[in-house]
Amino acid sequence: MDDGLGPVMPDAIFTALDPFSINRSFMSVLPIKNCLDPVLRKKCDLIQNINQNLVDLSADMIETMYNARGVGLAANQVGVSSRLIIVDLGFDGEKHDPLIIVNPVITASEEEVLGQEGCLSIPEVFADVKRFKRVEVKGVDLDGKDIRLEADDFLARAFQHEMDHLEGKLFWDMLGKVKRDMLKRKFKKILKEAQE
Numbered sequence: 001m002d003d004g005l006g007p008v009m010p011d012a013i014f015t016a017l018d019p020f021s022i023n024r025s026f027m028s029v030l031p032i033k034n035c036l037d038p039v040l041r042k043k044c045d046l047i048q049n050i051n052q053n054l055v056d057l058s059a060d061m062i063e064t065m066y067n068a069r070g071v072g073l074a075a076n077q078v079g080v081s082s083r084l085i086i087v088d089l090g091f092d093g094e095k096h097d098p099l100i101i102v103n104p105v106i107t108a109s110e111e112e113v114l115g116q117e118g119c120l121s122i123p124e125v126f127a128d129v130k131r132f133k134r135v136e137v138k139g140v141d142l143d144g145k146d147i148r149l150e151a152d153d154f155l156a157r158a159f160q161h162e163m164d165h166l167e168g169k170l171f172w173d174m175l176g177k178v179k180r181d182m183l184k185r186k187f188k189k190i191l192k193e194a195q196e
Ligand SMILES: [Zn+2]
Pocket: 118, 119, 120, 121, 161, 162, 165
């Protein structure tokens, strides 16, 4: 039994993270920073301690990601400059299976492919971005255990996108200047319209 003081078991975390579970009242939807916020341009810090704050942050990030109908979120997108990412491709389905990775690194990659990408920090703007088709990702989970994942296609893309965030990079940095400036203008126009 978890009284909130002892170590949290992975199953308990995943139950609590199920957005359809009654436990969702413990989580909050956090405001997502947009691409003009300097926190998204700063390289995130390595996480030294996995503590309850980090577990709570992960739960809030997952709630925030599902609420925004995203498939991934990096901690700096909610203003925390730490190396933590969340990815879940199952946002549309019944089954939620969020992956939480602390201090993720890409340890192998192969073959490049072009595919469409968007970002919760740059709403309504999409572009084709070249990424590795397959990646191996290593990191640790919320229990501090080593994890190693192999991902391909869209999951591989999601990992690369989120891990770029941790480096202070945005997906349009991968594009040529003309295309990037066009997308920036589009984003600013959308932002202005939303504020009117
Ligand atoms: Zn993004």
